[in-house]
Amino acid sequence: MWGAMLSFGLIGAAGFVAPRHMQAIKTIGGDIKIALDPSDSVGVIGQYFPNADRVLEFEAFARHVGDLRRRGEKLDWISICSPSHLHDAHCRYSLRADTDVICEKPLVLDPSDLEALAALEVATGRRVFTVLQLRLHPAIAAVKAKLAARPQRPLAVELTYILPRGRWYHSSWKGNETLSGGIATNIGIHVFDALIHLFGHPTDSVVHLRDRCRAAGFLSCGGAEIRWFVSIDQADLPPVAEGKPTFRALAIEGEVIDFTEGFAELHTRIYEEIVAGRGHGLDEARPAVELVSGIRRARIEPHRGERHSLVHRLLRGSWPTQSPGSESASARNA
Numbered sequence: 354m355w356g357a358m359l360s361f362g363l364i365g366a367a368g369f370v371a372p373r374h375m376q377a378i379k380t381i382g383g384d385i386k387i388a389l390d391p392s393d394s395v396g397v398i399g400q401y402f403p404n405a406d407r408v409l410e411f412e413a414f415a416r417h418v419g420d421l422r423r424r425g426e427k428l429d430w431i432s433i434c435s436p437s438h439l440h441d442a443h444c445r446y447s448l449r450a451d452t453d454v455i456c457e458k459p460l461v462l463d464p465s466d467l468e469a470l471a472a473l474e475v476a477t478g479r480r481v482f483t484v485l486q487l488r489l490h491p492a493i494a495a496v497k498a499k500l501a502a503r504p505q506r507p508l509a510v511e512l513t514y515i516l517p518r519g520r521w522y523h524s525s526w527k528g529n530e531t532l533s534g535g536i537a538t539n540i541g542i543h544v545f546d547a548l549i550h551l552f553g554h555p556t557d558s559v560v561h562l563r564d565r566c567r568a569a570g571f572l573s574c575g576g577a578e579i580r581w582f583v584s585i586d587q588a589d590l591p592p593v594a595e596g597k598p599t600f601r602a603l604a605i606e607g608e609v610i611d612f613t614e615g616f617a618e619l620h621t622r623i624y625e626e627i628v629a630g631r632g633h634g635l636d637e638a639r640p641a642v643e644l645v646s647g648i649r650r651a652r653i654e655p656h657r658g659e660r661h662s663l664v665h666r667l668l669r670g671s672w673p674t675q676s677p678g679s680e681s682a683s684a685r686n687a
Contacts, residue, residue: 359383359628360426362418362452364443365434366407367392370457370620374432375401377624386421386428389414418450428452437539438532441466444481448473454481455627459542460638462534464646467635474635482632485641486619487547489626492612496603497551510552510579511604511661514544515594517587523565530649537568538645541583544601546641552577555644559658560651562667568648571658582661591663 361378365371366388375398378385385402388395391409398405408414421427431447433440433456441461447454448470460483461467470481487493518527526532533539549555553575562569567584582589594600601613626632655668 359429360421361385362414362428362431362447363388363398363405363434364390364411364414364431364447365436365457366390366395366398368434371434372397372401373620374434374455374457374624377621378402378432380621381624381628383430383624386426387414387417415446415450418452422451430455433457436526436532437462437534438526441470444470445473448477448479448481451477451479453479455624455632456481456483458484458546458638459534459538459642459645460635461642462538462646464639464643467639467642471635480632480634482627482634483638484620484623485543485546485550485633485637486616486623487543487612488550488633489619489622490547490612490615492603492610492615493547493551496605496610500551505576508552508577509606510548510577512544512548512579512581512583513591513600513602513604513661513663514541514582515584515586515589515591515600516540517590517598518585522585528565534645535563535568535649536566536583536585537563537648540585541568541581542641542645544581544583545644546638548572548574548577548579548581549640549644552579554640557658558644558647558651559654560648561653561655561658561660561664563648563651563653567667569661569664570648570651571660572644578659580659580661582663589663589666 361383363374363385367390379401385405388398388405388407389411395407406417408417418428429452431452431454433443433454435443437459440456444454444456474480522528527539555572555574557573558570560570566586567589569582572579572581590600597613599613603610603612
């Protein structure tokens with residue numbers, strides 16, 4: 354179906370997201386030749402590619418990739434699932450190793466690193482693609498089509514994105530802002546990419562709240578005024594979640610689109626699009642990378658711009674009685 358079998362290297366084989374990449378590679382008929390991870394918890398790769406070699410150190414990985422190349426078995430792709438602060442370095446290495454790259458989000462933490470990657474793409478003739486899977490989510494695609502068919506006019510939008518994480522999160526690299534970029538980057542970057550994809554590039558950004566568990570603020574994107582709330586705290590799940598372990602919803606002019614489900618096959622869809630020549634490269638990744646970098650550094654201004662309805666729980670100590678997205682502007686800014 355996909356022609357000649359594509360050969361892959363995998364950097365970061367023991368993390369939460371790595372099995373999704375393994376499944377996607379298997380589905381498109383690819384083969385992982387070599388995997389790198391310093392953790393011993395990589396047995397899952399045997400379910401997908403039992404003949405893959407595995408190393409613990411980057412130097413050993415680089416040597417193995419070089420040996421394959423000298424034997425005429427050069428890798429076609431390297432997939433990167435390492436901690437976020439390593440993405441830039443691993444992308445640079447992969448380009449210099451004469452492979453194309455599929456890198457998990459965020460592609461980089463510092464927007465200036467995109468310039469170096471772009472220069473390396475030109476120098477090597479290879480490409481870097483990233484995983485912006487929400488663009489392919491059925492609910493988001495339906496919203497995109499609906500917006501394209503309606504007259505342009507100002508829109509009131511509210512994004513609620515709550516993915517509870519346990520105590521382990523804060524003791525891992527994900528809880529270190531220097532390594533992960535913080536909540537808005539590590540949890541929220543592909544959501545912000547989806548907002549930009551739907552409504553246009555940001556023209557104004559205000560941060561109302563930012564701590565180790567959550568972030569919230571206000572965005573102007575095209576004609577949309579967006580109140581957003583991203584959290585990993587289970588206590589932030591609203592009553593409308595009705596016992597679900599996560600809650601993802603987008604309210605547009607009071608119409609709520611729940612996209613909590615539907616993520617299982619999105620990585621596979623991303624890989625299919627990339628190998629078909631329709632992947633999301635550096636230019637597509639840039640706006641969200643720049644936005645979350647700004648959110649990470651912004652001054653907290655809780656009273657500028659419209660606030661998300663769930664921010665009231667933290668500012669007033671009580672839950673709103675209505676579902677997210679349904680409060681009036683005066684109530685939100687009380």
